[in-house]
Amino acid sequence: DSYGSVSFTEVIKKSINTGFVQIGMRLGSEKLINYAKAFGFGKATGLGLPGEENGLLFEPKDMTTPDVATMSIGQSIAVTPMQLITAMSGIANKGQLLKPHIIKEIKNEDNSIFQEFAVQGVNQVITAEKAQELTMMLEKVVSDGGGKLAAVKGYRIAGKTGTAEKLNDNGIGYKAGHYIASFCGFAPVENPQVAVLVVLDDPDGKYYGGEIAAPIAGGIFEQVLRYLNIKPAYVVDIQPTNSGGNVAMPSPPVTINGPEGKVVVPNLQGKSIRMVSTELSNLGLVLIPNGNGVAQKQNIMPNSIVDKGTYIVVDFAAN
Secondary structure (H helix, E strand, O other): OOOOOOOHHHHHHHOOHHHHHHHHHHHHHHHHHHHHHHOOOOOOOOOOOOOOOOOEOOOHHHOOHHHHHHHHOOOOOEOOHHHHHHHHHHHHOOOEEEOOOOOOEEEOOOOOEEEEOOOOEEEEOOOHHHHHHHHHHHHHHHHHOOOHHHOOOOOOOEEEEEEEEEEOOOOOOEEEEEEEEEEEEEEOOOOOOEEEEEEEEOOOOOOOHHHHHHHHHHHHHHHHHHHOOOOOOOOOOOOEOOOOOEOOOOOOOOOOEOOOOEEEOOOOOOOEHHHHHHHHHHHOOEEEEEEOOEEEEEOOOOOOEEEOOOEEEEEEEOO
16 A cells, blocks of 8 residues: 555554665664664573573674665564563663563562562663653554554553564575464553563464454453553543433353352353453453454353363354
């Protein structure tokens, strides 16, 4: 599509590759790589797990003009999920990159603290003012851009969709028809408390991050924000109908408990990915989605009694 002259906000909102390429070309190979390194790409985060990969980055001197262009849209670079969510968290933390940890503290038998992993700043990548500007742009992605399906009523969420081609097994070129869909974001915008990254490897059917990863992220945000007791930033009004009454709000699904540690699998047919994700999450079950649209089939029959933590595979398709 031809967009003509657009703002950087529109480039981000609509994932306009030509816009990102122009920005990358203006920066040049050296600045582009320096910013990538400053945001933590090309080097293991050091979160404390063995075998963490560094990812792949060019050296500026080795980059051709096409390399700069393709890196600007996320190709010619390999990053780990932890690097990606750490970089997004850096924007949420007013431009400061923090070292991630999976353990907060280690305690002795008497409950005294043996070792504590304090918050550790790595570097100030961009100013707090620039981080705020970028956050506002990323919020537009969710409010009325390509990441609308990650929105949660009442909450302000910032994020970005991603759709990447998969490399061939020999590392040269890309596999036709094979993709990685993703959504990465944080909330609430006014005081970020949680970052979420959803990555779907080689999905069936639709493969754009905004179509299949964003709604899963939205379901996660909805559950986590409520679990953390974070109040909504605004109230969604109930609009009166033409008949003068109020719009009926849907009742929450009824949860039927099985024996201790077990739950009853609900009937998911006809429900959206977000509805299914929310319902299964409330029961302590894990959704494995196939396809997009509404639920058509599930691998475990409704009313079956299963252990909490069981994976439920659900096939989705358009009506």
